[in-house]
Amino acid sequence: MKFSTEVQVRFADMDAYGHLNHATFFTYLETARTIAFRGIFLDLMSKGQLLLVVNAECSYKAPIGPTDRAIVTMQLEKSKRSSFTLGYRVHDGEERTFAEAKTVMICFDENRGKPVAVPPELKEVLSQV
Protein backbone atom coordinates (compact mmCIF):
# COMPACT_ATOMS: atom_id res chain seq x y z
CA MET A 1 0.00 0.00 0.00
CA LYS A 2 1.05 3.58 -0.54
CA PHE A 3 0.63 6.88 1.26
CA SER A 4 0.29 10.14 -0.69
CA THR A 5 0.11 13.70 0.56
CA GLU A 6 0.52 17.13 -0.94
CA VAL A 7 3.24 19.42 0.37
CA GLN A 8 2.47 23.12 0.13
CA VAL A 9 5.06 24.77 -2.12
CA ARG A 10 6.34 28.03 -0.63
CA PHE A 11 7.96 30.92 -2.47
CA ALA A 12 10.74 30.83 0.14
CA ASP A 13 11.54 27.21 -0.86
CA MET A 14 12.87 28.48 -4.18
CA ASP A 15 16.51 29.46 -4.45
CA ALA A 16 18.25 32.00 -6.69
CA TYR A 17 17.77 29.62 -9.65
CA GLY A 18 14.01 30.14 -9.23
CA HIS A 19 13.40 26.46 -8.45
CA LEU A 20 12.98 24.39 -5.32
CA ASN A 21 16.39 24.09 -3.69
CA HIS A 22 17.68 20.51 -3.88
CA ALA A 23 18.07 20.25 -0.09
CA THR A 24 14.44 21.24 0.40
CA PHE A 25 13.27 18.11 -1.44
CA PHE A 26 14.36 16.23 1.69
CA THR A 27 12.24 18.60 3.78
CA TYR A 28 9.28 17.69 1.56
CA LEU A 29 9.92 14.00 2.18
CA GLU A 30 10.15 14.65 5.92
CA THR A 31 6.91 16.62 5.84
CA ALA A 32 5.17 13.70 4.14
CA ARG A 33 6.63 11.27 6.68
CA THR A 34 5.51 13.28 9.68
CA ILE A 35 2.01 13.56 8.21
CA ALA A 36 1.92 9.79 7.76
CA PHE A 37 3.32 9.11 11.25
CA ARG A 38 2.00 12.16 13.04
CA GLY A 39 0.65 11.01 16.37
CA ILE A 40 3.23 8.30 16.85
CA PHE A 41 6.13 10.44 15.80
CA LEU A 42 5.63 13.01 18.54
CA ASP A 43 4.68 10.47 21.20
CA LEU A 44 7.94 8.67 20.58
CA MET A 45 9.88 11.95 20.72
CA SER A 46 8.41 12.76 24.14
CA LYS A 47 9.75 9.38 25.34
CA GLY A 48 13.21 10.12 23.97
CA GLN A 49 12.77 7.79 21.02
CA LEU A 50 13.92 9.49 17.85
CA LEU A 51 13.34 8.46 14.26
CA LEU A 52 16.69 9.29 12.70
CA VAL A 53 17.59 9.36 9.05
CA VAL A 54 20.79 7.37 8.65
CA ASN A 55 20.91 7.49 4.86
CA ALA A 56 19.12 9.70 2.36
CA GLU A 57 19.30 9.69 -1.41
CA CYS A 58 17.46 11.64 -4.07
CA SER A 59 17.50 11.62 -7.88
CA TYR A 60 16.23 14.86 -9.34
CA LYS A 61 14.20 14.49 -12.55
CA ALA A 62 12.57 17.88 -13.10
CA PRO A 63 12.62 21.25 -11.30
CA ILE A 64 9.74 22.32 -9.05
CA GLY A 65 8.72 25.93 -9.69
CA PRO A 66 6.70 28.26 -7.46
CA THR A 67 3.36 27.41 -9.07
CA ASP A 68 3.82 23.63 -9.26
CA ARG A 69 1.89 21.22 -7.09
CA ALA A 70 4.11 18.78 -5.19
CA ILE A 71 2.73 15.45 -4.09
CA VAL A 72 4.82 12.93 -2.20
CA THR A 73 3.93 9.27 -2.57
CA MET A 74 5.81 7.00 -0.20
CA GLN A 75 5.97 3.30 0.48
CA LEU A 76 7.78 0.93 2.78
CA GLU A 77 10.61 -0.76 0.92
CA LYS A 78 12.34 -2.71 3.64
CA SER A 79 11.69 -3.42 7.30
CA LYS A 80 14.15 -4.66 9.89
CA ARG A 81 14.13 -4.87 13.67
CA SER A 82 15.25 -1.31 14.41
CA SER A 83 15.33 0.26 10.97
CA PHE A 84 13.28 0.58 7.81
CA THR A 85 13.61 1.99 4.32
CA LEU A 86 11.07 4.28 2.70
CA GLY A 87 10.85 4.96 -1.04
CA TYR A 88 9.36 8.20 -2.37
CA ARG A 89 8.20 9.71 -5.62
CA VAL A 90 7.66 13.46 -5.75
CA HIS A 91 5.27 14.31 -8.56
CA ASP A 92 2.56 16.71 -9.69
CA GLY A 93 -0.36 14.32 -9.26
CA GLU A 94 -0.35 13.73 -12.99
CA GLU A 95 2.41 12.41 -15.20
CA ARG A 96 5.34 14.59 -14.13
CA THR A 97 7.90 13.10 -11.73
CA PHE A 98 10.10 15.65 -9.97
CA ALA A 99 12.22 13.25 -7.96
CA GLU A 100 12.66 9.73 -6.70
CA ALA A 101 14.17 9.22 -3.31
CA LYS A 102 14.90 6.85 -0.49
CA THR A 103 15.57 7.24 3.21
CA VAL A 104 16.81 4.67 5.69
CA MET A 105 15.38 5.39 9.12
CA ILE A 106 16.44 4.06 12.49
CA CYS A 107 14.62 4.08 15.82
CA PHE A 108 17.06 5.46 18.34
CA ASP A 109 16.68 5.71 22.09
CA GLU A 110 18.27 8.96 23.21
CA ASN A 111 18.40 7.93 26.87
CA ARG A 112 20.01 4.58 26.26
CA GLY A 113 22.12 5.92 23.39
CA LYS A 114 21.37 3.02 21.08
CA PRO A 115 18.96 1.75 18.41
CA VAL A 116 15.78 0.10 19.63
CA ALA A 117 13.16 -2.06 17.96
CA VAL A 118 10.63 -0.22 15.82
CA PRO A 119 7.68 0.15 18.24
CA PRO A 120 4.55 -1.91 17.40
CA GLU A 121 2.35 1.17 16.84
CA LEU A 122 4.79 2.42 14.19
CA LYS A 123 5.12 -1.08 12.70
CA GLU A 124 1.39 -1.01 12.19
CA VAL A 125 1.40 2.36 10.42
CA LEU A 126 4.30 1.18 8.28
CA SER A 127 2.45 -1.95 7.28
CA GLN A 128 -0.17 0.33 5.77
CA VAL A 129 2.29 2.56 3.90
Added chain:
Amino acid sequence: MKFSTEVQVRFADMDAYGHLNHATFFTYLETARTIAFRGIFLDLMSKGQLLLVVNAECSYKAPIGPTDRAIVTMQLEKSKRSSFTLGYRVHDGEERTFAEAKTVMICFDENRGKPVAVPPELKEVLSQV
Protein backbone atom coordinates in the same frame (compact mmCIF):
# COMPACT_ATOMS: atom_id res chain seq x y z
CA MET B 1 -12.34 42.60 3.01
CA LYS B 2 -9.98 39.95 4.27
CA PHE B 3 -8.04 37.07 2.77
CA SER B 4 -7.40 33.89 4.78
CA THR B 5 -5.32 30.85 3.91
CA GLU B 6 -3.84 27.95 5.79
CA VAL B 7 -0.08 27.43 5.80
CA GLN B 8 1.07 23.84 6.12
CA VAL B 9 3.10 23.48 9.32
CA ARG B 10 6.26 21.44 8.72
CA PHE B 11 8.31 19.56 11.31
CA ALA B 12 11.41 21.30 9.89
CA ASP B 13 9.89 24.70 10.75
CA MET B 14 10.36 23.93 14.43
CA ASP B 15 13.63 24.85 16.09
CA ALA B 16 15.44 23.31 19.06
CA TYR B 17 12.83 24.83 21.38
CA GLY B 18 10.23 22.57 19.69
CA HIS B 19 8.23 25.53 18.36
CA LEU B 20 8.01 27.40 15.10
CA ASN B 21 11.14 29.51 14.81
CA HIS B 22 10.33 33.21 15.08
CA ALA B 23 11.88 34.02 11.69
CA THR B 24 9.67 31.42 10.03
CA PHE B 25 6.54 33.36 10.99
CA PHE B 26 7.61 35.83 8.30
CA THR B 27 7.86 32.94 5.84
CA TYR B 28 4.27 32.03 6.72
CA LEU B 29 3.16 35.61 6.01
CA GLU B 30 5.04 35.53 2.69
CA THR B 31 3.42 32.22 1.80
CA ALA B 32 -0.03 33.71 2.45
CA ARG B 33 0.86 36.80 0.38
CA THR B 34 2.05 34.81 -2.60
CA ILE B 35 -1.10 32.68 -2.48
CA ALA B 36 -3.22 35.85 -2.48
CA PHE B 37 -1.17 37.48 -5.27
CA ARG B 38 -0.07 34.37 -7.08
CA GLY B 39 -0.46 35.00 -10.79
CA ILE B 40 0.39 38.67 -10.56
CA PHE B 41 3.37 38.18 -8.32
CA LEU B 42 5.23 35.98 -10.79
CA ASP B 43 4.16 37.97 -13.86
CA LEU B 44 5.62 41.08 -12.28
CA MET B 45 8.83 39.24 -11.39
CA SER B 46 9.32 38.16 -15.01
CA LYS B 47 9.13 41.84 -15.99
CA GLY B 48 11.73 42.80 -13.38
CA GLN B 49 9.16 44.28 -11.03
CA LEU B 50 9.76 43.07 -7.50
CA LEU B 51 7.50 43.31 -4.50
CA LEU B 52 9.99 44.09 -1.77
CA VAL B 53 9.41 44.09 1.96
CA VAL B 54 10.81 47.37 3.30
CA ASN B 55 9.61 46.93 6.85
CA ALA B 56 8.36 43.90 8.74
CA GLU B 57 7.14 43.61 12.30
CA CYS B 58 5.69 40.75 14.29
CA SER B 59 4.32 40.41 17.82
CA TYR B 60 4.38 36.84 19.06
CA LYS B 61 1.43 35.83 21.24
CA ALA B 62 1.62 32.03 21.52
CA PRO B 63 3.99 29.35 20.21
CA ILE B 64 3.07 27.21 17.18
CA GLY B 65 3.81 23.54 17.76
CA PRO B 66 4.19 20.73 15.21
CA THR B 67 0.54 19.67 15.39
CA ASP B 68 -1.04 23.13 15.35
CA ARG B 69 -2.97 24.47 12.40
CA ALA B 70 -1.73 27.87 11.20
CA ILE B 71 -4.07 30.18 9.35
CA VAL B 72 -2.99 33.57 8.11
CA THR B 73 -5.64 36.25 7.75
CA MET B 74 -4.42 39.38 6.02
CA GLN B 75 -5.87 42.72 5.09
CA LEU B 76 -4.79 45.90 3.38
CA GLU B 77 -4.06 48.57 5.96
CA LYS B 78 -2.67 51.39 3.87
CA SER B 79 -2.21 52.02 0.16
CA LYS B 80 0.07 54.58 -1.46
CA ARG B 81 1.30 55.15 -5.00
CA SER B 82 4.21 52.70 -4.93
CA SER B 83 3.81 51.04 -1.55
CA PHE B 84 1.21 49.44 0.67
CA THR B 85 0.91 48.02 4.16
CA LEU B 86 -0.55 44.63 4.98
CA GLY B 87 -1.75 43.56 8.42
CA TYR B 88 -1.81 39.90 9.45
CA ARG B 89 -3.14 37.69 12.17
CA VAL B 90 -1.77 34.17 12.48
CA HIS B 91 -4.25 31.97 14.30
CA ASP B 92 -5.62 28.43 14.60
CA GLY B 93 -8.95 29.10 12.91
CA GLU B 94 -10.59 29.26 16.30
CA GLU B 95 -9.86 31.54 19.21
CA ARG B 96 -6.09 31.20 19.51
CA THR B 97 -3.93 33.99 18.06
CA PHE B 98 -0.29 33.05 17.50
CA ALA B 99 0.93 36.38 16.16
CA GLU B 100 -0.01 39.77 14.81
CA ALA B 101 2.16 41.29 12.15
CA LYS B 102 2.58 43.99 9.56
CA THR B 103 4.66 44.34 6.41
CA VAL B 104 5.25 47.42 4.32
CA MET B 105 5.74 46.44 0.69
CA ILE B 106 7.13 48.46 -2.18
CA CYS B 107 6.91 47.87 -5.93
CA PHE B 108 10.44 48.15 -7.23
CA ASP B 109 11.61 48.12 -10.84
CA GLU B 110 14.88 46.23 -10.96
CA ASN B 111 15.80 47.54 -14.40
CA ARG B 112 15.19 51.16 -13.60
CA GLY B 113 16.47 50.77 -10.03
CA LYS B 114 13.60 52.66 -8.46
CA PRO B 115 10.12 52.31 -6.99
CA VAL B 116 7.22 52.26 -9.44
CA ALA B 117 3.47 52.67 -9.06
CA VAL B 118 1.63 49.60 -7.80
CA PRO B 119 0.35 48.05 -11.08
CA PRO B 120 -3.44 48.19 -11.62
CA GLU B 121 -3.86 44.39 -11.59
CA LEU B 122 -2.26 44.28 -8.13
CA LYS B 123 -4.28 47.31 -6.98
CA GLU B 124 -7.39 45.35 -7.85
CA VAL B 125 -6.35 42.27 -5.88
CA LEU B 126 -5.39 44.50 -2.95
CA SER B 127 -8.79 46.18 -3.00
CA GLN B 128 -10.26 42.75 -2.32
CA VAL B 129 -7.89 41.86 0.52
Added chain:
Amino acid sequence: MKFSTEVQVRFADMDAYGHLNHATFFTYLETARTIAFRGIFLDLMSKGQLLLVVNAECSYKAPIGPTDRAIVTMQLEKSKRSSFTLGYRVHDGEERTFAEAKTVMICFDENRGKPVAVPPELKEVLSQV
Protein backbone atom coordinates in the same frame (compact mmCIF):
# COMPACT_ATOMS: atom_id res chain seq x y z
CA MET C 1 29.30 48.69 24.28
CA LYS C 2 28.59 46.77 21.11
CA PHE C 3 28.98 43.23 19.88
CA SER C 4 29.75 42.50 16.23
CA THR C 5 29.97 39.20 14.41
CA GLU C 6 29.97 38.06 10.81
CA VAL C 7 27.24 35.72 9.60
CA GLN C 8 28.25 33.41 6.78
CA VAL C 9 26.07 34.16 3.76
CA ARG C 10 24.80 30.95 2.13
CA PHE C 11 23.60 30.51 -1.44
CA ALA C 12 20.49 28.79 -0.03
CA ASP C 13 19.62 31.98 1.92
CA MET C 14 18.80 33.70 -1.37
CA ASP C 15 15.30 33.46 -2.73
CA ALA C 16 14.01 33.58 -6.31
CA TYR C 17 14.73 37.33 -6.41
CA GLY C 18 18.42 36.47 -6.03
CA HIS C 19 18.72 38.26 -2.69
CA LEU C 20 18.61 37.26 0.94
CA ASN C 21 15.02 36.45 1.79
CA HIS C 22 13.55 39.03 4.17
CA ALA C 23 12.66 36.38 6.79
CA THR C 24 16.25 35.16 6.83
CA PHE C 25 17.46 38.53 8.12
CA PHE C 26 15.87 37.50 11.42
CA THR C 27 17.84 34.25 11.28
CA TYR C 28 21.01 36.34 10.89
CA LEU C 29 20.07 38.35 13.98
CA GLU C 30 19.40 35.15 15.90
CA THR C 31 22.73 33.72 14.78
CA ALA C 32 24.51 36.83 16.08
CA ARG C 33 22.58 36.61 19.38
CA THR C 34 23.43 32.97 19.97
CA ILE C 35 27.10 33.69 19.26
CA ALA C 36 27.04 36.52 21.79
CA PHE C 37 25.16 34.45 24.40
CA ARG C 38 26.42 31.03 23.46
CA GLY C 39 27.27 29.22 26.65
CA ILE C 40 24.50 30.80 28.66
CA PHE C 41 21.87 30.33 26.02
CA LEU C 42 22.17 26.54 25.95
CA ASP C 43 22.64 26.19 29.70
CA LEU C 44 19.38 28.03 30.22
CA MET C 45 17.63 25.86 27.62
CA SER C 46 18.68 22.69 29.42
CA LYS C 47 17.03 24.10 32.58
CA GLY C 48 13.81 24.85 30.68
CA GLN C 49 14.49 28.57 30.54
CA LEU C 50 13.85 29.88 27.07
CA LEU C 51 14.83 33.20 25.56
CA LEU C 52 11.76 34.01 23.50
CA VAL C 53 11.34 36.75 20.94
CA VAL C 54 8.11 38.55 21.76
CA ASN C 55 8.46 41.29 19.17
CA ALA C 56 10.70 41.62 16.13
CA GLU C 57 10.99 44.43 13.64
CA CYS C 58 13.27 45.03 10.70
CA SER C 59 13.72 47.89 8.24
CA TYR C 60 15.35 46.78 5.02
CA LYS C 61 17.76 49.30 3.46
CA ALA C 62 19.64 47.37 0.77
CA PRO C 63 19.55 43.81 -0.56
CA ILE C 64 22.18 41.24 0.46
CA GLY C 65 23.48 39.27 -2.51
CA PRO C 66 25.33 35.94 -2.55
CA THR C 67 28.79 37.52 -2.52
CA ASP C 68 28.14 40.19 0.10
CA ARG C 69 29.63 40.06 3.56
CA ALA C 70 27.05 40.36 6.35
CA ILE C 71 28.08 41.67 9.73
CA VAL C 72 25.62 42.05 12.57
CA THR C 73 26.34 44.70 15.18
CA MET C 74 24.05 44.54 18.18
CA GLN C 75 23.58 46.50 21.37
CA LEU C 76 21.35 46.45 24.41
CA GLU C 77 18.69 49.13 24.08
CA LYS C 78 16.51 48.49 27.10
CA SER C 79 16.66 46.16 30.09
CA LYS C 80 13.82 45.19 32.39
CA ARG C 81 13.33 42.52 35.04
CA SER C 82 12.34 39.66 32.71
CA SER C 83 12.79 41.21 29.28
CA PHE C 84 15.24 43.24 27.25
CA THR C 85 15.44 44.92 23.87
CA LEU C 86 18.29 44.49 21.43
CA GLY C 87 19.02 46.81 18.52
CA TYR C 88 20.87 45.59 15.42
CA ARG C 89 22.53 46.93 12.32
CA VAL C 90 23.30 44.51 9.50
CA HIS C 91 26.08 45.91 7.34
CA ASP C 92 29.05 45.01 5.16
CA GLY C 93 31.74 46.11 7.60
CA GLU C 94 32.18 49.29 5.60
CA GLU C 95 29.65 51.96 4.80
CA ARG C 96 26.74 49.89 3.51
CA THR C 97 23.80 49.23 5.85
CA PHE C 98 21.54 46.37 4.80
CA ALA C 99 19.05 46.57 7.63
CA GLU C 100 18.25 47.99 11.03
CA ALA C 101 16.29 45.87 13.44
CA LYS C 102 15.07 45.38 16.94
CA THR C 103 13.95 42.39 18.98
CA VAL C 104 12.26 42.33 22.34
CA MET C 105 13.27 39.20 24.24
CA ILE C 106 11.72 37.62 27.29
CA CYS C 107 13.09 35.01 29.68
CA PHE C 108 10.44 32.36 29.99
CA ASP C 109 10.36 29.37 32.30
CA GLU C 110 8.83 26.45 30.42
CA ASN C 111 8.17 24.43 33.54
CA ARG C 112 6.47 27.20 35.46
CA GLY C 113 4.83 28.57 32.33
CA LYS C 114 5.70 32.17 33.05
CA PRO C 115 8.34 34.87 32.57
CA VAL C 116 11.24 34.87 34.98
CA ALA C 117 13.91 37.40 35.85
CA VAL C 118 16.81 37.63 33.40
CA PRO C 119 19.44 35.43 35.08
CA PRO C 120 22.52 37.25 36.46
CA GLU C 121 24.96 35.50 34.09
CA LEU C 122 22.94 36.78 31.11
CA LYS C 123 22.61 40.24 32.70
CA GLU C 124 26.36 40.35 32.80
CA VAL C 125 26.78 39.44 29.15
CA LEU C 126 24.10 41.98 28.22
CA SER C 127 25.88 44.71 30.16
CA GLN C 128 28.81 44.15 27.81
CA VAL C 129 26.75 44.22 24.61
Added chain:
Amino acid sequence: MKFSTEVQVRFADMDAYGHLNHATFFTYLETARTIAFRGIFLDLMSKGQLLLVVNAECSYKAPIGPTDRAIVTMQLEKSKRSSFTLGYRVHDGEERTFAEAKTVMICFDENRGKPVAVPPELKEVLSQV
Protein backbone atom coordinates in the same frame (compact mmCIF):
# COMPACT_ATOMS: atom_id res chain seq x y z
CA MET D 1 43.71 17.49 -3.92
CA LYS D 2 41.02 18.44 -1.47
CA PHE D 3 39.12 21.57 -0.55
CA SER D 4 38.03 22.22 3.05
CA THR D 5 35.92 25.00 4.48
CA GLU D 6 34.05 25.62 7.70
CA VAL D 7 30.30 26.17 7.57
CA GLN D 8 28.91 28.37 10.33
CA VAL D 9 26.46 26.34 12.43
CA ARG D 10 23.29 28.33 13.15
CA PHE D 11 20.83 27.75 15.98
CA ALA D 12 18.05 27.85 13.37
CA ASP D 13 19.63 24.87 11.58
CA MET D 14 18.63 22.65 14.50
CA ASP D 15 15.25 20.98 14.47
CA ALA D 16 13.00 19.89 17.32
CA TYR D 17 15.37 16.99 18.04
CA GLY D 18 18.01 19.60 18.96
CA HIS D 19 20.34 18.52 16.14
CA LEU D 20 21.09 19.70 12.64
CA ASN D 21 18.15 18.72 10.48
CA HIS D 22 19.13 16.00 7.99
CA ALA D 23 18.08 18.11 4.99
CA THR D 24 20.33 20.95 6.12
CA PHE D 25 23.42 18.76 5.70
CA PHE D 26 22.84 19.20 1.96
CA THR D 27 22.75 22.97 2.48
CA TYR D 28 26.13 22.70 4.19
CA LEU D 29 27.52 20.79 1.20
CA GLU D 30 26.09 23.42 -1.15
CA THR D 31 27.61 26.19 0.96
CA ALA D 32 31.02 24.52 0.71
CA ARG D 33 30.61 24.08 -3.07
CA THR D 34 29.69 27.68 -3.67
CA ILE D 35 32.67 28.81 -1.60
CA ALA D 36 34.95 26.59 -3.68
CA PHE D 37 33.38 27.74 -6.99
CA ARG D 38 32.34 31.21 -5.98
CA GLY D 39 33.25 33.52 -8.82
CA ILE D 40 32.59 30.99 -11.54
CA PHE D 41 29.32 29.81 -10.11
CA LEU D 42 27.67 33.24 -10.30
CA ASP D 43 29.24 34.15 -13.64
CA LEU D 44 27.76 30.99 -15.13
CA MET D 45 24.37 31.74 -13.58
CA SER D 46 24.29 35.19 -15.18
CA LYS D 47 24.82 33.47 -18.57
CA GLY D 48 21.96 31.05 -17.91
CA GLN D 49 24.29 28.17 -17.16
CA LEU D 50 23.17 26.36 -14.03
CA LEU D 51 25.03 23.82 -11.95
CA LEU D 52 22.27 21.40 -11.08
CA VAL D 53 22.35 18.58 -8.58
CA VAL D 54 20.99 15.49 -10.33
CA ASN D 55 21.69 13.05 -7.52
CA ALA D 56 22.51 13.57 -3.87
CA GLU D 57 23.24 11.04 -1.19
CA CYS D 58 24.26 11.34 2.43
CA SER D 59 25.14 8.85 5.17
CA TYR D 60 24.72 10.28 8.63
CA LYS D 61 27.28 9.14 11.19
CA ALA D 62 26.84 11.48 14.18
CA PRO D 63 24.52 14.38 15.02
CA ILE D 64 25.69 17.99 14.77
CA GLY D 65 24.67 20.03 17.80
CA PRO D 66 24.47 23.81 18.17
CA THR D 67 28.01 24.17 19.56
CA ASP D 68 29.77 21.81 17.16
CA ARG D 69 32.13 23.00 14.47
CA ALA D 70 31.25 21.75 10.99
CA ILE D 71 33.94 21.48 8.36
CA VAL D 72 33.23 20.20 4.88
CA THR D 73 36.05 18.55 2.99
CA MET D 74 35.26 17.84 -0.63
CA GLN D 75 37.02 16.24 -3.56
CA LEU D 76 36.33 15.48 -7.18
CA GLU D 77 35.44 11.83 -7.59
CA LYS D 78 34.49 11.61 -11.25
CA SER D 79 34.55 13.99 -14.19
CA LYS D 80 32.66 13.66 -17.46
CA ARG D 81 31.92 16.02 -20.35
CA SER D 82 28.88 17.74 -18.84
CA SER D 83 28.75 16.28 -15.34
CA PHE D 84 30.94 15.54 -12.37
CA THR D 85 30.71 13.84 -8.99
CA LEU D 86 31.85 15.37 -5.73
CA GLY D 87 32.53 13.45 -2.53
CA TYR D 88 32.25 15.09 0.86
CA ARG D 89 33.10 14.45 4.47
CA VAL D 90 31.49 16.62 7.13
CA HIS D 91 33.60 16.58 10.29
CA ASP D 92 34.70 18.60 13.30
CA GLY D 93 38.25 19.23 12.11
CA GLU D 94 39.45 16.50 14.43
CA GLU D 95 38.47 12.84 14.54
CA ARG D 96 34.69 13.07 14.48
CA THR D 97 32.90 12.43 11.18
CA PHE D 98 29.32 13.69 11.05
CA ALA D 99 28.48 12.56 7.53
CA GLU D 100 29.77 11.28 4.24
CA ALA D 101 28.05 12.39 1.08
CA LYS D 102 28.14 12.56 -2.67
CA THR D 103 26.51 14.80 -5.25
CA VAL D 104 26.35 14.36 -8.99
CA MET D 105 26.30 17.75 -10.69
CA ILE D 106 25.40 18.66 -14.25
CA CYS D 107 26.06 21.83 -16.24
CA PHE D 108 22.76 22.82 -17.75
CA ASP D 109 22.05 25.62 -20.22
CA GLU D 110 18.73 27.16 -19.30
CA ASN D 111 18.32 28.92 -22.64
CA ARG D 112 19.02 25.86 -24.77
CA GLY D 113 17.28 23.55 -22.31
CA LYS D 114 20.03 20.96 -22.32
CA PRO D 115 23.27 19.89 -20.63
CA VAL D 116 26.46 21.56 -21.82
CA ALA D 117 30.14 20.79 -21.41
CA VAL D 118 31.64 21.76 -18.07
CA PRO D 119 33.23 25.16 -18.88
CA PRO D 120 37.08 25.26 -18.86
CA GLU D 121 37.26 27.73 -15.94
CA LEU D 122 35.23 25.32 -13.80
CA LYS D 123 37.26 22.33 -15.05
CA GLU D 124 40.32 24.09 -13.77
CA VAL D 125 38.86 24.70 -10.31
CA LEU D 126 37.68 21.10 -10.19
CA SER D 127 41.14 19.82 -11.05
CA GLN D 128 42.32 21.49 -7.86
CA VAL D 129 39.57 20.09 -5.64
